[in-house]
Amino acid sequence: MPQPQTVHDVADHKLCTGCGVCAYLAPDEVRMVDVLEYGRRPLPITPVARDGAGAAAAVACCPGVRLEHDTERAAPGEIAELRAAWGPVRAIWEGYAADPQIRFAGSSGGVATALAAFCIERQGMAGALHIGARKDVPYLNETKYSLGRDDLLANAGSRYAPASPCDRLDLIESAPAPSVFIGKPCDVAAVRMARQVRPALDAKVGLTIAIFCAGTPTTQGTLEMLKALGVDDPGQIESVHYRGNGWPGHARTRLVDDPPGQERKLTYEQSWGDILQKHRQWRCYLCADHTGEFADVAVGDPWYRPTDGDPGRSLVLARTERGVRLVEAAIAAGALVLEPVEPRILPASQPNLLRARGAVWGRLVTLRAAGLMTPRLKHLPMATMWRHNLSTKEKLQSTVGTLRRVRRKQLRTRATLTPMD
Numbered sequence: 001m002p003q004p005q006t007v008h009d010v011a012d013h014k015l016c017t018g019c020g021v022c023a024y025l026a027p028d029e030v031r032m033v034d035v036l037e038y039g040r041r042p043l044p045i046t047p048v049a050r051d052g053a054g055a056a057a058a059v060a061c062c063p064g065v066r067l068e069h070d071t072e073r074a075a076p077g078e079i080a081e082l083r084a085a086w087g088p089v090r091a092i093w094e095g096y097a098a099d100p101q102i103r104f105a106g107s108s109g110g111v112a113t114a115l116a117a118f119c120i121e122r123q124g125m126a127g128a129l130h131i132g133a134r135k136d137v138p139y140l141n142e143t144k145y146s147l148g149r150d151d152l153l154a155n156a157g158s159r160y161a162p163a164s165p166c167d168r169l170d171l172i173e174s175a176p177a178p179s180v181f182i183g184k185p186c187d188v189a190a191v192r193m194a195r196q197v198r199p200a201l202d203a204k205v206g207l208t209i210a211i212f213c214a215g216t217p218t219t220q221g222t223l224e225m226l227k228a229l230g231v232d233d234p235g236q237i238e239s240v241h242y243r244g245n246g247w248p249g250h251a252r253t254r255l256v257d258d259p260p261g262q263e264r265k266l267t268y269e270q271s272w273g274d275i276l277q278k279h280r281q282w283r284c285y286l287c288a289d290h291t292g293e294f295a296d297v298a299v300g301d302p303w304y305r306p307t308d309g310d311p312g313r314s315l316v317l318a319r320t321e322r323g324v325r326l327v328e329a330a331i332a333a334g335a336l337v338l339e340p341v342e343p344r345i346l347p348a349s350q351p352n353l354l355r356a357r358g359a360v361w362g363r364l365v366t367l368r369a370a371g372l373m374t375p376r377l378k379h380l381p382m383a384t385m386w387r388h389n390l391s392t393k394e395k396l397q398s399t400v401g402t403l404r405r406v407r408r409k410q411l412r413t414r415a416t417l418t419p420m421d
Helices: 007-012 021-025 047-051 053-061 080-086 100-105 111-122 149-154 165-173 185-197 219-228 268-273 282-286 321-332 345-349 353-369 383-389 392-408
Strands: 030-035 039-044 066-068 091-097 128-133 141-146 179-183 205-211 237-241 251-255 264-266 297-300 314-318 336-340 376-378
Touching (some): 007 039, 021 053, 021 185, 080 345, 091 321, 100 111, 111 179, 111 321, 128 149, 141 165, 282 353, 321 336, 353 383
Antiparallel strands (some): 030 039, 128 141
């Protein structure tokens, strides 16, 4: 089975998550670009840089190549019954941001935004690194460093489009005090690995917050969503939102010449269910961590309860002692309104993830048998889920279906990465 020698090999073999950590680790060799049919991808700054030492060294911190827990066993203080399927969990709450504006703007209950604001305003952290809409091209994303509540609120809500928040980890490293990092599970895993090789970064990461993730759609998915919203010319877009303003909220866009207050809308089922999820990048089909197992705090939707008419609620997992301490401090300060919930609420809220994790095992086994490059996933149990949580039909889909994807997605052919701009 081939092994990647540089991060460009990872991208060429379609295993890149688009996190951008390689651009942070090797800024003189690697730049992140938007590629329409693949997502955010690393390109060499010069042809010579393609095989540079930095691009090779960055493979060690690439979540597209590996995700590893230290052990499968629950540590003291963790909820043992959740460890195998859900990673380390020390406490679970459900609730929302006390600030009604943040709660309404968030994709569920606004907890990630409110917790980041609390860390800056009450815990002495310097800022928060996260993503938001690109000012000049609103349907694309860019990395942002917010200094307080207003900046965070302006970028609240999920962005179901390619993003590389790790490309500016230098902003955390150079900040005058520790900072918050908010990203997808793979982004947070990249931060964890980068901290192990960059002590200066490790000293400045004050809290990591992961957002539950079902996969990253490519920019092609966003353009199809915009077409369904009646947008013929993406160059006329003033704003794009994928969720928020209620739970789960609508996908919304405005054009520069739309009347004041007018927005074009699709329901969450129409935007994500019918369009965006069909455009997820290939590496997402091989992901065993959809709930941010490497973060201090992970936040997602409590889908077990009805959403209609609710202004928004979040499921909150504290995975580390630091996460427990800061969430409890935010509750005590009145920044978060959370109540503890039973461990069973987690699988009830994400009922499809055990089957998804089991299906990944079947895909990986099939790809390795076909001699294709795969990520190394250690201490993220999957085989048990494959045996016990998948029907016979689903097992065949995860194996035979993968062989069909090898041909359909041209997984034996290196990707051609052409920047959009």
